[in-house]
Amino acid sequence: MARWRWRKKGSGEDAAATMPADVADVDRASQATTWQNAFANVGDADAVAYRTGNAQAIGAGAIAVTGVYKPTVQLPPEALRPPAEVDAPTGLNDLPYQPGLFVGRDRELDLLDTALASPGTALVQAVAGLGGIGKSTLAAHWAATRLHGRAPVRWITADSPAAVQKGLADLATALQPVLARALPVEALAEWGLQWLASHTGWLIVLDNVNDPADIAPLIARAPGGRFLITSRLATAWTDAATLVRLDILLPAESLALLTRITTGPHPARDLDGAADLCETLGHLPLAIEQVAAYLAQNPLTTPRAYLHLLSQHPAQMYRAGAATTAAGATIARVWNITLDCITRIQPHAADLLRTLAWYAPDHIPAVLHHAGTVDPPADSAALGLLTAYSMITPDPAANTLAIHRLVQALARTPDPEDPHRTPQLIDQAREQATQGLYTNLPEAWNTPDTWDTWRTLLPHIDAFATHTINTEGTINAARILNETALFLGNQGQSGPATTYFQRALTDTVRLLGEDHRYTLTYLNNLASAYEWSGDLGRAIPMYEQSLTDTARVMGEDHPDTLISRNNLASAYESAGDLERAIPLYEQSLTDTERLLGEDHPSTLTYRHNLASTYESAGDPERAIALYEQTLVDRLRVMGEDHPDTLTTSNNLAYTYEIAGDLERAASLHGLTLSYRVRVLGDDHPDTLTSRNNLAHTYESARDLERAIPLYEQTLSDTVRILGEDHPFTEMLRGNLTRAIAERDNVEPS
Structure with missing residues (x-):
């Protein structure tokens, strides 16, 4: 049997394999020399040569051999065959495939199929997305069900150079088990890589790649097969034949996955709240799997009960899985790997992520994610880093971004055991989010x-x-x-x-x-x-307290006191207590004219309100005179488009109707409605009011053919905007019922 020893490369000395002098079999010695040459300079990027029948210089990106290997190992002759001469046996596939954990994803599977069918030898496909989104599950399912005889299929965890090296070494060992007794892991990896370089038809899944540089030498040296990459990095795969950006499951898919795992051992169990739980988990596959495993292990806990636990004890529940859940595969841990990388590169990115957690998950505008920024380049770099790791999804066209709701939920949940979510960091992020909203409030x-x-x-x-x-x-x-x-x-x-x-x-x-x-x-x-x-029973005592306290603290002539007095008068008017409303309005108007002048907006408001009270008291003549004066002044001071101007115009038209002047009432209501549609929009409550008032004027004029369609349109819009039970909705429903009864000459029901 041929024997040799490896010794560590020393200073000024090339690493070499020395052969014993008593090797009798010349052919074997020749084969050993071939292997000696194949591994002699592993690690020297310019010197690695693959001396086989299809010899080629492989040099670039060779995997280095380090360490000392001393044992003497006897190998059978077949172990010395070059990688190119070794065929892959059956049963070499090693996919971590669990059919029960896969649902949906038809579009993504079809995208991968299309690329697989394309001509050419080298093909790189990438599946990118947020940690826990189901990239590995998709890759395993596709490789297990869609490859139609392609072999072998090997799975390599590729989150570090060492992991890639181990995966290649495992491939070599699977192909030639005896080599594991003779070669160090570095040499085994090189043997595995040379096998890939000299064969076609294989698929290698490179799972969870953190840095494209870790796999670049492998892809460059083995062009004859297929690589399927999964990665949290979404922006690093521009050269891939196919890039599949994976998103959350559809609601029906997440519910099916939760149900399948939860009811496996307990088919008759209570699933109350399952759909709500999936929604709370943001339809994220990892979260669905973790929670479903927990529920399967705890058959007395319903999805509804789990939601309660999650709301009361979020930090503990995000860490909680089933007994079989790997410690690093829980919701609380899976993103910490990404956050560790992000924090090392750009600490501000983690701060920004925690701040974004306090907003809605979608359409976060630039004014919020740039709020309080003192270093715009750092902020831009942070956004780019979060985007690269799929923690956020920007929409450049709208200048907004989105973030998964479960990422948000975790990022705003304090946990003393998590260095990324200490209570102090969470408090700082909440204050930053507060400041972002506060500084961007409209005036x-x-x-x-x-x-x-x-x-x-x-x-x-x-x-x-x-x-x-x-x-x-x-x-x-x-x-x-x-x-x-x-x-x-x-x-x-x-x-x-x-x-x-x-x-x-x-x-x-x-x-x-x-x-x-x-x-x-x-x-x-x-x-x-x-x-x-309409809750005047609580409004009036509160207004009375407000007026008393404001007058005591601020003084009788302070503008806040005038506002409180006016508002109390308004509540009295709404309650029909005009004997108390009118004197308060008159006092407010007199004081405001004296203190602020006749053209001040508050003066115009109080004059308008006093006119309204006169109309309520059955004195339309005094009301019309005050409304007309107020409308002229508001047109001059505020302009024809101001909402307050349109309010006075509406009320004046209503008072014309009360006074029996239906022609002027209909004309002014129509004009006010057209302005409100243009200025406020079709759905604003004031627009609905104007449309109702115009319909009412038509009804008063017995023009029911125009009144009823307007009532119907306004009622439909009001139900949609304010709801079935809103007081304005109920009033409109009564108006329509009455108008229809008048048209049909029947008593309204």
Whole structure:
């Protein structure tokens, strides 16, 4: 038997394999010399030669041999055959394939099939996406079910150079098991690589590649087969024949996967809440698998019960898997590998990810992800790094980005055991998110030119409010909620407005005390929200308290006191208590004219409100005179497109109708409606009001052919925008019923 020893390369000395002098078999000695030459200079990129029947210089990217190998090993002659002469036996495939963990993905499978069918010898395909999105599962399923006889199929974990080397060494050992007794891992890897270089028809799956440089030498030296790469890097595979960007499962697919794993051992178990659980997990395959395994192991825990556990103990549940769940495969750990890499490269990227966790997952505008940036290049680099690792998905056309909701949930959950999610880091990120929203709030909430900005920010304010509901708010957070509630109230959404006003008031009282100006303002605003929703029983006492406290703290002539007095008068009017409403309005108007002047917006508002009270008191002549004066002044001071101008125009038209002047009423209602459609849009509550009022005027004029279609259109829009149970919806439904009964000469039901 041929024998040789390896010795470590020394200074100025080439590593060589020495052969014993007593080798009797010349042919074997010749083969040994071939192997000696094949491995003599492994690691010298310019000198590795593959001396076989199809000899070629392989040099570039050779895998280095290091260390000392001393044992004397006897090998059979067949072990000395060059890699090119070794055929792959059957049973060499080693896919980690579990059919029960695969659902859907037809489009992605077809994309990989198309590339496989293309002509040519070398083919690189890549599947990229967020950790846990199912890249490895897709690759294993495709390789196991779609290759139609291609062999062998080998799976190499490729997250480091050492892992790639081990995978190639394992291939060599599988092909020639006896080599494992004679060669170090570096030499085995080189043998495996030379086997790939001299054969065709194989598929190598390079799983979880972190750096394209780790696999570049392998791809360059083995052009005769197929490589399928999976990686969290989404931007590194421009040369791939196919790049499949993997996204979350469809809802039906995630539910099917959860059900399949959960009910395996318990087919009759309770799956209440399963669809909601999949939605909470963001239809992420890894999360579905982890939670389903937990549920399968805990048959008394329903999906609904798991949701409760997740809401109450998120940090523990994100770490919790089944007994068979690998420690590194839980939701809490899978992204830490990526975060470790990101933090080493650009620490600001991890800070930015934690900040983005407090917003809505989709359509995050640039003003938020650039908020507070003092180093724009670093911010740009951070966004690029998060994009490269599939942690965020930018939309360059809209200048927005998206982030998976489960990534967000984990990134805002404090965990003292996780260096990326310490309570201090989470608190810092929440404050940064607060500052981002606060600094980008529009200056006004009741002017149409700010509404696009409000609508862009609103989903992220709502998400922020939801995520912080169990934390003590700050002054800036209270300001965000108060200003947002004013906008929502203006848009007819009194329910959410009331909730936000309540939270703003609670936090401000706690932080600043009951007599602070912000507290008094938020108290008045909360009373307004109750009035908007028709809850005068709570609105009026709150207004009375607001007026008393504001007058005591700020003084009788302070503008805030005038506002409180006007708002209390409005509530009295809404309650039908005109005896108290009219004197308060008259006092507010007199004081405002004296303090602020006749053209001040507040003066015009109070004059308008007093006119409304005169109309409610059955004095349309005085109301019309005041409305007409106010309309002229508002046109001059504010312009014809201002919402307040249109409000006065609407009310004047309504008062014309009350006074019996239907022609002027219909004309002015029609004009106001056209302006509101143009300025506010078809769906604004004021536009709906104008359309209803015009229909009512037509009805009063017995023109039911025009009144009924307008009522029907307005009712349909109002149900869609404000809901079935909104007071305005109920009023409209009554108007339509009455008009139809009048047309049909029947009593309204």
